[in-house]
Amino acid sequence: MPAAKKTKTEIVRVKLGKRSYDIVIGENLLADAGRRIAKLKPGTAVAIVTDGNVAHHHLATLERSLEAAKISYRSVLLSAGEGTKNYSNLETVAEAILQSRIERGDLVVALGGGVIGDLAGFAASVVRRGVDFAQIPTTLLAQVDSSVGGKTGINSPQGKNLIGAFHQPTLVLADLKTLDTLPAREFRAGYAEVAKYGLINDAKFFEWLEKNWREVFAGGAARAKAVATSCKAKAAIVGRDERETGERALLNLGHTFGHALEAATGYSDRLLHGEGVALGMVLAFKLSAKLKLCKPTDVTRVIKHLENAGLPVRLSQVPGSLPGPDGLLSLMAQDKKVVRGKLVFILAKGIGKAFIAKNVDTKDVREVLNGALAE
Ligand code: NAD
Ligand code: GLY
Numbered sequence: 001m002p003a004a005k006k007t008k009t010e011i012v013r014v015k016l017g018k019r020s021y022d023i024v025i026g027e028n029l030l031a032d033a034g035r036r037i038a039k040l041k042p043g044t045a046v047a048i049v050t051d052g053n054v055a056h057h058h059l060a061t062l063e064r065s066l067e068a069a070k071i072s073y074r075s076v077l078l079s080a081g082e083g084t085k086n087y088s089n090l091e092t093v094a095e096a097i098l099q100s101r102i103e104r105g106d107l108v109v110a111l112g113g114g115v116i117g118d119l120a121g122f123a124a125s126v127v128r129r130g131v132d133f134a135q136i137p138t139t140l141l142a143q144v145d146s147s148v149g150g151k152t153g154i155n156s157p158q159g160k161n162l163i164g165a166f167h168q169p170t171l172v173l174a175d176l177k178t179l180d181t182l183p184a185r186e187f188r189a190g191y192a193e194v195a196k197y198g199l200i201n202d203a204k205f206f207e208w209l210e211k212n213w214r215e216v217f218a219g220g221a222a223r224a225k226a227v228a229t230s231c232k233a234k235a236a237i238v239g240r241d242e243r244e245t246g247e248r249a250l251l252n253l254g255h256t257f258g259h260a261l262e263a264a265t266g267y268s269d270r271l272l273h274g275e276g277v278a279l280g281m282v283l284a285f286k287l288s289a290k291l292k293l294c295k296p297t298d299v300t301r302v303i304k305h306l307e308n309a310g311l312p313v314r315l316s317q318v319p320g321s322l323p324g325p326d327g328l329l330s331l332m333a334q335d336k337k338v339v340r341g342k343l344v345f346i347l348a349k350g351i352g353k354a355f356i357a358k359n360v361d362t363k364d365v366r367e368v369l370n371g372a373l374a375e
Helices: 030-040 052-068 087-099 114-129 140-146 176-181 184-201 203-218 221-240 247-252 255-264 273-290 296-308 325-333 362-374
Strands: 010-014 021-026 046-051 073-078 107-112 132-137 151-156 159-166 171-175 342-348 354-360
Touching: 010 221, 021 221, 030 052, 030 107, 030 132, 030 171, 046 052, 046 087, 046 114, 052 073, 052 107, 052 176, 073 087, 087 114, 087 151, 107 114, 114 132, 114 140, 114 151, 114 159, 132 140, 140 176, 140 184, 140 221, 159 255, 171 176, 176 221, 184 203, 184 221, 184 247, 184 273, 184 296, 184 354, 203 221, 203 296, 221 247, 247 342, 247 354, 255 273, 255 325, 255 342, 273 296, 273 342, 273 362, 325 362, 342 362, 354 362
Parallel strands: 021 171, 046 073, 046 107, 107 132, 132 171
Antiparallel strands: 010 021, 151 159, 342 354
């Protein structure tokens, strides 16, 4: 068999003045991470934060590359899963960073998915009032979304991501090859965030995904294109609205419903974050159609594509029982997308035409939930 063509490395710049940074997207970047880090921060020491699954597959490669670049490091291993994003692990990571004698000019490296990136980034934001950090995302979700844009944080018993800070990374290394060890269900969940960029403001990208999603799942050039297009879309929005005073809220398409469903399922593997986003995007399009903002055929297209990609599109696909409409509404009220008691939703006037809708009537949301729960 002829050797597969090497995927070209692409660099997407997140333009934020002094806090600007590169997202490097390509294959086998992990083995080269030490060289890139030494070039960016000569003389730095590193604290790696990762989880057991990622460590099993990828930690040794990163450690060897740091050794080759003569960078001293210490690795902190946490349990995998959403439950790790808690106060207790914040303390564990912060203390480990301090014990590693990491100074402000040194580097915390988050090696893992969104859970590790959010937690390690938040710890880096508070230790010594802010230490630099790099993201080495190893899930599709983290490569296209959570590693970019500087949102860091942990969950509170009151809700998801309620404790956090904006803290931009100084470098993002998205090694596409690390995705080869990702369980298929996790890849699918991350794919929901890829589709999200098409649905927000890029109808052509959504159309391309409808035709090429199998190639994206298979790897190679299509996967590289999907990750780079997603990162460019997010970098552009973050560059214009770093602190989510406006446009950045569009990135929350599907998240108000999704976060309520994640809370209702106890942030467990009954529903992964990306699966909640997929269901949330379907509900957001159903709500948009109910309000006659988009066509019913747009809803059908969204459902068909996500379903083809193996994502849940009906609430009955979530294992176990769910609260009724009022229970889900009260979970939504705790989400950050609530302004003075009114629900703020990202709705759509069509594929690629998402917008921020303030003052959404709970009556309409309840009706959409009622219908979806009965399906
Ligand atoms: P995750 O970090 O829990 O990773 C998913 C699972 O895959 C874990 O079990 C992990 O150990 C495993 N894993 C990771 N990389 C692997 C690899 N290469 N090979 C084998 N196993 C691997 O979940 P996620 O989906 O990456 O991230 C979800 C989190 O991201 C949520 O907490 C969500 O709130 C957060 N998030 C944050 C932002 C942001 O802007 N900060 C955006 C979206 C999501
Ligand atoms: N994932 C939403 C954001 O980064 O704003």
